[in-house]
Amino acid sequence: MSSILIVDDDDQLRQSFQKLLTEEGYEVRTAATGEAGLEAVRQAVPDLVIMDVRMPGMSGLDAFQAMREIEPKLPVIIMTAFGTTETAIEATKRGAFDYILKPFEIPEILRQIEQALQAGRFMRSRVEMDVRPESAVPDALIGRSEAMQQVYKAIGRVAPTDATVLIRGESGTGKELVARAIYHHSLRAHKPFLVINCVAIPETLLESELFGYEKGAFTGATTRRVGKIEQANGGTVFLDEIGDMPFNIQAKILRLLQEKSIERLGGREPIPVDVRIIAATNRDLEASLASGHFREDLYYRLKVVTIELPPLRERKGDAALLCDYFLARFSAEMGIDNPGITEEAKALIESNPWPGNVRELANTLQKALIFSRGYPIRPEDISKAVLGTSGQGQVNNESADKILRQWVRESLAAGIRQDIFAFFMDRLTRILITEALDLTKGNRSKAAKLLGISRPTLHDKMEKCGLTEPGEEGQG
Structure with a gap:
């Protein structure tokens, strides 16, 4: 359970915020002043701090600075009214995860909380490599195949350098875990690590998310906003799915790599930044070059060092190890005894091609575990988790489809x-x-x-x- 500290002098906001986040499954503590918040962090470092910028006594900015001295990787979301946005912007430049304007919408703040908690976990939770499968560590690269041994060696060689790294591999092969492993073993491990998914963010928002914007840069830009690259100054930025990055933004990434500077949207002066770029893609970049969807100059800048992640079907013997690892991990996360798995079920797992790779295997085992009722997982449990049925996948899927189509047809006809x-x-x-x-x-x-x-x-x-x-x- 993630722990959140709320620091605000508004009693009503603290209480309603605490109620909301407790119901969302978080462990919540509160403090009414910057001094009390700082003491709470000294006693037990939370996973996230949400703090007002203007309070009696110690300001939110001063409290933020002091908290970062205690735990440099502590994510902090600053709450601010419109009149204090400059202070919030300054906090963001100094490393706060983000700021949010009051009054705010619940879905918006919940999204920011999830993103901030993930960023904090990525920075603090080391990615272990080649650990024992029965260990329940939350993040690990598991595998003893020759292909994975080459990946471990590549991580060890590139991590201590400042080289740009391009990670290539099919969806679900663990590209993000490799990026985090490189970060944790790098000389920038004590600095920020921010993940930008180039597909998850709409094209119209991606540029401002990366580079920020000046007041008046576009309709609705009522204040200046610091982008993620500037926010990560001194640290590492992971550009996931870079093969899908819009062509016009590729030019700005190229400039960042060449000149170590950016320009905010609407800005006129270059802003020097010192970040290491790790990028990943499941795309055929060579085909994208040929079709004109990816810049050739950026392609050669990115592939200074390339790490190729093998698909699970080419990692002989690793599926069984991953099976033991995920069952141990998910059982620990759910607070239940590990029911184990039969040899027949393991054989079925080893024979499956797993087109979704490690991610698909993990999801399958998690579903099988939820419905296992405590007994060892059997082949039929794996089949049910993969197909959504118990052995009669095609027949039952067709029956369900027929019922659904009949319901739709009757409703449309009526x-x-x-x-x-x-x-x-x-x-x-x-x-x-x-x-x-x-x-x-x-x-x-x-x-x-x-x-x-x-x-x-x-x-x-x-x-x-x-x-x-x-x-x-x-x-x-």
């Missing part, structure tokens, strides 16, 4: 609703969410994992479906 598309989407969403919550006994974190979405996304969809409690909505 013509009783004009918003039929939205109606069906809402009904299916509600069914999925309620079933996931029922299976996980109301645990939202486990339900979100089961659905393959983040907890804030689950919260958003629950609100839209009217599945939240009356007191859970809107906070200002």
Whole structure:
């Protein structure tokens, strides 16, 4: 359970914030002053601090600086009213994870909290390499195949340097874990590590997210905002899915690599930055070069050092090791005894090609564990987790499809609703969410994992479906 410290002199905000985050599954402490917040961090460093910038006595900025001296990798979200945004911007430049303007929307702050907690975990939680499979460490590269031994060696060679690294491999092979392992073994390990997913952020927002913007740069830019690259000054930036980066932004990344400087949107002066770039892609960059979707000059700048991650089907013997690791890890996370797995089920796992690689195997084992009822996982449990059925996958899927099609056809023919598309989407969403919550006994974190979405996304969809409690909505 992640721990969050809220520091604000507004009693009502502290109490309502504490109630909300406790219901979201976080362990929450509060403090009414900067001095009290600093003392709380001294007693026990939380996973995240959310702090007002203007308070009686010690200011939020001074408290932030003092907290960072205690734990340099502690993520802090600054809350600010419009009139104090310059102070919040300064805190961001000094390493605060982000700032949010009051009043704020619950889904927005929940998303920022999840991102900040992830960033803090990435910085503090070391990625172990070639550990014992039965260990339950949260982040590890597991595998003893020759292909993985080459990966370990490459990480060891490149980590102590400042070279740009390009990590290539299919989806689900562990590119992010390799990037974090390089960071943790680098000379910049005590500095920030920020992840930017070039696909997850809409193209219209990606440039401002990376480089920031000046006040008045575009409609709605009412204050200056520091970008993630400037925020990570001195540290490491991981550009995930760089093969999908828009062509116009590629030019700015090239300038960063060549000149060690950026320009905010709407800015006129270059801003020097010192960051190490690690990039990753599952794309065929050579094909993207040929089609004109990727810059040739950036391609050669990025591939100073290239680490190729093998797909799981080419890692002989590693699937069984990963199986033992994930069962030990997920059992520990769920607080249950590890039920183990039969040799027949392991043989089935080894024979599966796993097109989704390690990620698909992990998801399959997690589902099998949730429904195992304490007995060793059997081949039929693996089949059910992969196909969604117990051995009769194709037949049952076709039957379910037939029932669903009949329901849709009858509703369309009846013509009783004009918003039929939205109606069906809402009904299916509600069914999925309620079933996931029922299976996980109301645990939202486990339900979100089961659905393959983040907890804030689950919260958003629950609100839209009217599945939240009356007191859970809107906070200002």
